[in-house]
Amino acid sequence: MNSPVFAAQPYSGIASFGRCPIVSDPQGYDISIVGVPYDGSVSYRSGTRFGPRAIREQSLLLWGYNNAQHIAPFKSLNVADLGDIDVVPPDIVATHHEIERAASRIIGSGSKLISLGGDHSISLPLLRAHAKKYGPLAVVHFDAHPDTWDSEYPGQRFSHGTPFRRAIEESLIDTSAYFQIGIRGPTNGPEDYLDAKRLGARMVTFDEFRRVGIGAILNEVTSCIGHKPTYVTLDIDAVDPAFAPGTGTPEVGGFSSYEMLQLVRGLRGTNLVGFDLVEVSPPFDSANITAILAANLVFEFLSLVALRKTSP
Ligand code: MN
Ligand code: MN
Helix, strand or coil, X not given: CCCCCCCCCCCCCCCCHHHCCEXXXXXXXXXEEEXXXXXCCCCCCCCHHHHHHHHHHHHCCCCCCECCCCEXXXXXXXXXXXXECCCCCCCHHHHHHHHHHHHHHHHHCCCEEEEEECCHHHHHXXXXXHHHHHCCEEEEEECCCCCCCCCCECCECCCCXXXXXXXXXXXXXXXXXXXXXXXXXXXXXXXXXXXXXXXXXXXXXHHHHXXXXXXXXXXXXXXXXXXXXXXXXXXXXXXXXXXXXXXXXXXXXXXXXXXXXXXXXXXXXXXXXXXXXXXXXXXXXXXXXXXXXXXXXXXXXXXXXXXXXXXX
């Protein structure tokens, strides 16, 4: 056991996110972190059910101070780890219902919610919970894929390839402020991208990002979302599989780790109300590099919220 004389070592103890207290009641916390270990709707290789645990493990090496954003988020914010939301592996509808219920309870308490996936289908119930509180949300969606298919499997409306079409149909997203960033890779045909644009998404392909540069993209995003309540959803496959191999549907030619960090940092000053980080699949990871990146991306998001709290 730890003696009060010695500081805990990064490799000792129980792995809550960033060593935050593990609690069941979000009341009084600025931020609640939950895991959503559901991977029942993936279209290729599975394993994201192990994502939350791997991200928590790798979060133990986060030291407290963010030198890029000049803030110590765990000092400026009260952050709690609320453990994992219950999932029902063979029943996506029941799982989504439980995610929405648990998320609504946390958001209703006044805490902001950070969710660790899990596959990208979980963003739909998370958006439902947030939209109940804030109305239709500005959304910044980092991904290699638009995830706006109508149906990935015959007769099935819910999967990790459809959440943003469903969210638009349910008016959870303010489509005048919906960005998809990092889109690339082969598709079934040109209609996959045309569909997303027709639904209202401002699609920033990886090619465009490289052509116009990060400054131009961030200017457009931040001036468009302004102070609207904004939800950020980050599919780790937005990052190049050379930097983030631990994911289920990898697409070559994406962001470097550094570019992904800079894109999140670039949302500084906006009105961020929620965040999910999905599709980390530890069985396909190598030396934990994907989970390490994921933990650091959560740290960057926490830093943004901390900055907003200390200098609104
Ligand atoms: Mn994806
Ligand atoms: Mn996705």
